[in-house]
Amino acid sequence: MRGIRPRQQTLRPVQPSTFWRHFASCAPSQNINVQDYVRTLEKLTDSTGLEKVPDRRVAFGRMARQYSYLKMMKRGGRGHEANGIVTTPPGALAVRCWACPDASRNLPSGWDKVPESKAYLYKLMLAFDANFRLKNKLRAGERMDPALTDGLGYLPRSGPYKEHIKTLVDEKDVQACAAFAALLQKETKLTTGLRRRTNEDNGRGYRRDIHQVDRIRLQYGLPVWHAEAHDPKCRIQFALRYLLGVGKTDGESTERLWSLLNPASWSTKEMGEGARHDVLEDKIDLINFEKNRSMGQLRRLIVAVAERQRQGIEFQELDDSVPKKKRREWAKMMDAWYKDNTQTNPFEVQGGKLAGPSEREISEELKRAEVEDARAGIKPLLEGKMTITAFIRAGMQLQAIQRRIRTALKAKKSADQASQIQELRLSLIKQMRTFEKLQLTYMPGVQGLRDAAV
Structure with a gap:
């Protein structure tokens, strides 16, 4: 052992691009920000x-943003275009929905000439909503932080x-919101204002402008x-x-998009406007790609x-149980309402409250x-001790007791509560036996x- 020297281990240096690729993979899927990632690397260097x-x-953050930006350009095929980056049109880097x-x-071909009854097959459905969680603090130096993917x-x-x-x-909006005041260069404290990329005021403008589009x-x-x-x-x-x-x-x-964004x-609200813009672009890019990838799963088609x-x-079976005359009346009401929604709405319950008649009213x-x-x-x-209506109500009461027992079993129970459940079960069994005898009278085929x- 005297002549044996301990084996020396040589650590292979890691290229900086390795960290960029690793961070670019983790950031959009794991919501990791530059500061936490760099602090982790520092701990690995000296724990x-x-x-x-x-x-x-700062340097790593800039390089990571540039790396993600160039990757988006590459995926968008801009390297095959003359002056591809400079001539990139708005929205060209977005991952399109395949469906x-x-x-x-x-x-x-000819999709725009199909009859009205088939037009729904080619309808584009758009959703519009506001998100007040993705807020962003106003910063005094926003002009020094432009977005690369603006x-x-x-x-x-x-x-x-x-x-x-x-x-x-x-x-009135300016007085109520510091973000609007800052937007219009009014006097405000930038640290107290919040910016929302999507807001309800923009919704009014969106609806107004889209009405001006022809052939839509x-x-x-x-x-x-x-x-x-x-x-x-x-x-x-x-x-809907x-x-x-x-x-x-x-x-x-x-x-569903908000739940992922x-x-x-918690980290994007502290970023500058440009950095936040690029981070959200990268995040949405991954979400759209994953959504397209999951569309090809055969399991969903089999289940559908x-x-x-x-x-x-x-x-x-339900349709056959409805009298033909009543079905024709309903169909006529629906056709009239779909052509002119000022007509009687077939989906509105007539009589009583909007929720419909109560159980007592139906029973009477x-x-x-x-x-x-x-x-x-x-x-x-029928030679029974109760009316048919009372028999139906008895069956509904038994169902209510069953639901009570199921709900009680899911919760944590004390000794007294467990005893009460057993008493409910015993009462249910007795009532079920009585109900089964009544079924022979009121339900002959049972x-x-x-x-x-x-």
Whole structure:
């Protein structure tokens, strides 16, 4: 052992580009910012903190932004164009949705000449929403931090966007919002103002401008989740679930985008305008790519086809149970309302509150109908201890007890609560046995179903 020297380990230096690529891969998917990443590298260099490690945060941040910018240009194919970077048109770097209809990519010839009944197949659906979580502090030195991808991807160009906002802001808005005051160069404290890239005022301008586009037919609708917060009459009139040509579209695609972008808001709100712009562009770029990649999964198509068949069978059974005369009346009302929405809305419940008649009102109506049928001799009187309406209510009460037991079982239980659940179960069993005997009277075919199930 005396003549053996310890083996020396030589650490291979890592190229700076390795860190850029690693950071560019982690930042959009893991919401990592430059400061935290560089601090991690410093800890790896000297975990004790006893040595002075040069601060490379600013330089690394600039290089990382340039690296992401050049990668977007490369993916956008700008290297194949003469003066590709300089001549990049607005929005050219955005990853396009493969499913959205585009006459230059995925629409058949003659798509614009199809009959009205088939026009929904080529309808472009756009969602518009405001996000107040992705706020950004106003900075005094914003002019020194321009965005590299200004207007080339998903977000609009900063200059024209601000000019557009100025046309929609009145003095009342300026007094209420420091961001508007700063935009119009009013006196304000920059540190207290907040900038929102998308806001409701811009929504008014968007709607006004888009009406001026020729050859575009617009149809407005409320997303399924947001519609519940609107006035009932507004909801019934504009809810997506009642509009033609939208199918099961819920209109909440922007909410899914916000759920992926909002975790980055805690760091982007501290960035300058340009850095924040580039970070959001990079993040949205990844989200769009992942969305396109997931569209080709065969599992979703298999589930959709099976679900379509099941829903079709159930709908046909329900449709067959409706009298033909009543079905024709409903169809006539729907056709009239779709042609002119000032007509009677077939989706609005008539009578009572907008939520419809109460259980008590329905019960009273059934009792009156049962008495009238008995007087007229339309149906034979059953030899039971209760009316048919009371029998139905008894079944609904049993279902309510079952739901109570299921809900109680999911929660944490004390000894007393567990005892109460057992008492509920015992009471349910007794009532079920009584109800099963009544079924033989009020549901004559139930015995055959029981025998077949054995």
